[in-house]
Amino acid sequence: MKRGLTLAWLLFLASVPLWLDNLYILHVLIMTGIFVIAAMSLNLLLGYTGQLSLGHVAFFGIGAYVSSLTTLGFSVHLLPDWQVSADPKPVWFGMLLGTVVAGLFGWAIGRLAFKVRGAYFVIVTISFAEVIRLVALNWVELTQGPMALNNIPYLRLGIPEVFEVAFLRKPANYYLVLAVGILCYIIIRRLVKSRAGRAMIALRENEPLASSVGVDVTRYLVLATVVSAAMAGAAGTLYAHYVRIVDPDVFLFIYTVTMVIMVISGGKGTLAGPVVGGIIFGLLPEVLRSARVPPEMQWVVYGVLMILVVYFLPQGIVPAVRDWWLSRRAADAPDVPAEATTKAASR
Numbered sequence: 001m002k003r004g005l006t007l008a009w010l011l012f013l014a015s016v017p018l019w020l021d022n023l024y025i026l027h028v029l030i031m032t033g034i035f036v037i038a039a040m041s042l043n044l045l046l047g048y049t050g051q052l053s054l055g056h057v058a059f060f061g062i063g064a065y066v067s068s069l070t071t072l073g074f075s076v077h078l079l080p081d082w083q084v085s086a087d088p089k090p091v092w093f094g095m096l097l098g099t100v101v102a103g104l105f106g107w108a109i110g111r112l113a114f115k116v117r118g119a120y121f122v123i124v125t126i127s128f129a130e131v132i133r134l135v136a137l138n139w140v141e142l143t144q145g146p147m148a149l150n151n152i153p154y155l156r157l158g159i160p161e162v163f164e165v166a167f168l169r170k171p172a173n174y175y176l177v178l179a180v181g182i183l184c185y186i187i188i189r190r191l192v193k194s195r196a197g198r199a200m201i202a203l204r205e206n207e208p209l210a211s212s213v214g215v216d217v218t219r220y221l222v223l224a225t226v227v228s229a230a231m232a233g234a235a236g237t238l239y240a241h242y243v244r245i246v247d248p249d250v251f252l253f254i255y256t257v258t259m260v261i262m263v264i265s266g267g268k269g270t271l272a273g274p275v276v277g278g279i280i281f282g283l284l285p286e287v288l289r290s291a292r293v294p295p296e297m298q299w300v301v302y303g304v305l306m307i308l309v310v311y312f313l314p315q316g317i318v319p320a321v322r323d324w325w326l327s328r329r330a331a332d333a334p335d336v337p338a339e340a341t342t343k344a345a346s347r
Contacts, residue, residue, distance in 0.1 A: 013178055017171035025286075026170045030242060032282030033177040034235050035255075037184050039262035039274035041231035044188055046260070047268035048197065049224045050204035054122050055129030056232055057256040059102040063233025064240035064250055065136060067091075067098030068149045071241075076142045091155045095237040102233020103226045110225035111218075126253075133251035148247035155241050173242050180238060184231050189271055191227065200224055204269075265309045267316025276318050281306075 020026055042056050071094040075085035089097075109128055136143045143149065155176065158164035167176050191197050199220045202210040211217055240246050258281070266277025284305070288298045313320040 010182070014175075017174050023170055026174060028283065028286050030170065030174050030177050031239075032279060033174070033181055034238050034242070035258060035262065035282055036275055036278030037177070037181050037235040037238070038232050038255075039259045039266075039278045040181075040184055040188060041228045041235065042259045043263045043268055043270075043274045044191070044231070045224050045228040046263055047270065047273070048192055048200045048204060049221055051221065051224075052122055052260075053125040053228075054253075054256055054260070055125030055127070056228075056259055057251055057253070058125075058129035058132045059106060059229040059232035060236040060239070060255065061132060061136065061246075061251045062105055063098035063102045063236030064246045065098075065143060065149070065236075066101045066233075067094040067237040068152045068240045068246050069142070070094035070097050071153050072149060072151075074142060076139075088153075091153050091241060092157065095155070095234070095241065098237040098240075099230050099234045102236065103230030106225045106227075106229025107222060109229075110222035129251060129253070129256070133248055136251060137248040143248075146247060148245050150245045152240055152244040152246065154244065167241070177238055177242075180234060184234070185271065185275075187227070187231075192271070196220055196223060201269075261306055265306060265317060267318035267320075270316065270318045273316050273318045277316070280317070 016029065017026065038056070038060055041059075042053065045051050045053055045056075070086070070089050071091050073086055073088040075083060077083050109125070112124070137145055139145070140147075155167040156164055157167075165172070167173050192200070199210070199215045200223075202215055203217060203220060207217060236250070239250070262277040262281050263274050264277070265281060266275065267273030281302075284302060285298060288301055293301065309317065315323075
């Protein structure tokens with residue numbers, strides 16, 4: 001039954017561009033999907049290792065900038081007599097490089113930051129994101145600063161003049177984001193079900209106990225950071241080549257807050273939590289806007305709903321629904337006779 005529901009949900013998502021004629025709503029779904037991918041990447045770090053990163057948007061922005069600069073080409077003076085330049089590369093290569101570079105930054109931050117814990121780790125991640133934002137804002141020769149990188153090329157796959165798929169229109173971008181989201185979900189699922197995933201969960205539950213039985217703390221925490229950063233970078237590359245303009249505002253702290261809200265409200269440490277929370281809080285602003293709620297009240301409603309979810313569903317929406325469903329099934333199940341239970345126990 002579970003596989004049937006999953007297949008039905010995937011078929012529904014795949015059919016959306018076939019019957020949805022409103023391109024603006026499709027745009028909202030694409031942007032929501034991109035941030036769902038970013039939220040899933042953060043959940044791997046926050047939900048399965050227990051480490052709160054408030055600078056996660058840095059990896060998102062790194063992926064966007066690296067991919068954009070690779071596909072646009074650049075020329076920059078690192079020293080007065082030393083100029084580094086690169087010709088434009090294919091978009092698929094830029095997206096792959098943006099994902100890899102974001103993962104490398106995740107490895108570097110993991111090696112440095114995981115020597116500290118708690119509030120100190122949060123401070124390190126926030127500081128890292130702010131440093132990257134200032135670099136993007138002030139290194140005008142490379143990033144164009146507040147003038148932004150524009151006319152970023154869109155993705156094309158295939159053989160030119162023979163067969164080529166162009167991801168320019170919204171339906172094509174929707175399917176691209178959906179495919180990347182499914183791939184990230186599968187990777188996270190395989191990881192958390194593996195030995196490494198069990199080690200991460202053990203570290204989250206009781207790090208001293210896990211260390212005492214031989215779990216390599218640094219190794220598994222860095223692994224989670226690398227995979228999480230790479231997926232956030234992939235989301236950033238999707239954003240850059242869909243919107244086709246990138247500026248330092250991509251590093252705004254509000255984007256990290258949005259990811260954290262999606263993870264916590266949906267249910268951290270669950271596979272479906274970031275997806276459910278991302279869809280709800282990704283579409284909510286548009287629902288309020290279409291309901292003609294004044295702009296100053298939209299954030300009030302947003303905040304109140306978040307408070308209500310945290311207060312009444314402290315574990316998140318997905319765990320609450322799962323517990324309710326299990327309790328209902330247990331209540332509807334016929335009582336097992338005591339005699340049968342005794343016989344079963346004696347066997």
